[in-house]
Amino acid sequence: MKDIYILGIESSCDETSFSIVKNGTDEIATVISSQIDIHKKYGGVVPEIASRAHIKNITFVLEECLEKANMKMEDIDAIAVTYGPGLIGSLLVGVECAKTLAYLYNKPLVPVHHISGHIYANNLIKRLEFPLIALVISGGHTELIYMQKDYDFQKLGGTLDDAVGECYDKVGRVINVEYPGGPVIDRLATVGSHTYDLPIPLNDDSYNFSFSGLKSAVINLAHNEAQRGHELNKEDLAKSFQDVVVETLTKKTMKAIKEYQVKNFILAGGVAANKGIRSKFQELCEENKINYTFPSIKYSTDNAAMIASSGYYAYILGRRADLTLNPVSSVELK
Numbered sequence: 160m161k162d163i164y165i166l167g168i169e170s171s172c173d174e175t176s177f178s179i180v181k182n183g184t185d186e187i188a189t190v191i192s193s194q195i196d197i198h199k200k201y202g203g204v205v206p207e208i209a210s211r212a213h214i215k216n217i218t219f220v221l222e223e224c225l226e227k228a229n230m231k232m233e234d235i236d237a238i239a240v241t242y243g244p245g246l247i248g249s250l251l252v253g254v255e256c257a258k259t260l261a262y263l264y265n266k267p268l269v270p271v272h273h274i275s276g277h278i279y280a281n282n283l284i285k286r287l288e289f290p291l292i293a294l295v296i297s298g299g300h301t302e303l304i305y306m307q308k309d310y311d312f313q314k315l316g317g318t319l320d321d322a323v324g325e326c327y328d329k330v331g332r333v334i335n336v337e338y339p340g341g342p343v344i345d346r347l348a349t350v351g352s353h354t355y356d357l358p359i360p361l362n363d364d365s366y367n368f369s370f371s372g373l374k375s376a377v378i379n380l381a382h383n384e385a386q387r388g389h390e391l392n393k394e395d396l397a398k399s400f401q402d403v404v405v406e407t408l409t410k411k412t413m414k415a416i417k418e419y420q421v422k423n424f425i426l427a428g429g430v431a432a433n434k435g436i437r438s439k440f441q442e443l444c445e446e447n448k449i450n451y452t453f454p455s456i457k458y459s460t461d462n463a464a465m466i467a468s469s470g471y472y473a474y475i476l477g478r479r480a481d482l483t484l485n486p487v488s489s490v491e492l493k
């Protein structure tokens with residue numbers, strides 16, 4: 160069979176990225192231009208600044224990716240682009256770029272859902288095996304998904320309010336660490352002890368999550384400690400917080416794995432880079448003889464390699480968009 164090369168484009172938040180992936184599994188070249196340093200001083204992503212930075216970077220990142228792959232646009236079989244969900248101005252830059260390339264080079268245009276990209280980041284490590292349960296944890300999402308085959312996404316539950324990554328970043332602000340707080344809290348937790356008492360949120364039988372209560376509990380704790388003239392121990396708070404997050408995520412995920420009788424589990428999304436979450440899932444999966452795959456740390460957060468991988472299966476299934484494709488800030492995974 161002829162090899163299929165997909166050019167992936169990702170610009171849904173603050174990373175401008177292009178990647179070329181062969182046959183859905185073999186990464187040829189990827190370039191990611193992160194805007195974290197630009198947004199750091201504001202303590203979060205500023206949408207207007209993000210879209211402008213994408214516009215400034217996009218052609219350079221494309222050129223660098225083609226150069227790295229030693230390929231030309233003519234060698235590409237299809238263009239896969241994140242059309243949503245995400246920041247609308249940021250998405251627009253990637254989608255317009257994809258449409259222009261598709262028109263200029265007469266290539267098929269394949270729309271990719273950002274979350275399916277995060278799921279398929281695992282496909283670059285090892286071909287997905289079905290049926291599986293995927294836990295998607297990122298700055299904007301917290302979802303448990305059941306898949307029986309490629310592109311068959313059944314949502315079992317999700318967050319009712321804040322996403323896990325959002326909660327990490329907000330707790331990061333409370334303890335005054337730089338944006339994004341997630342990786343910093345993860346680091347602090349490795350040297351802290353579980354000394355603070357925080358509630359396990361939405362501790363019920365559903366597959367839904369809630370993180371706004373946990374965030375408020377951390378804010379209240381910080382206020383109370385300040386009023387008492389106590390200094391907050393950042394490492395201990397990080398460890399106490401992370402333990403609660405790990406307990407919440409693993410409990411519901413392992414329940415889904417048992418109920419749906421699957422033997423395969425994958426983690427996905429930016430928060431999948433978290434060491435505490437990885438090590439607990441590894442321990443539980445080994446104990447219960449469940450095959451598990453985690454995305455590489457590099458491709459846990461936003462990148463175009465995952466979009467190109469997911470785009471390959473969308474392409475094979477005949478999913479296409481025409482030049483009227485518009486980005487959408489909020490859209491269900493399908």
Ligand code: KG4
Pocket residue numbers: 172296297298299300323324325327328339340341342345428429430431432433434459460461
């Ligand atoms: O997937 P992603 O790049 O963007 C979204 O699609 O949302 O995820 C970014 C999120 C941020 O909230 C960041 O703090 C979090 O992933 N994150 C982490 C870690 N690395 C990134 N959270 C906890 N521990 C980490 N090691």
Ligand code: ZN
Pocket residue numbers: 273277297298428429460461
């Ligand atoms: Zn993402």
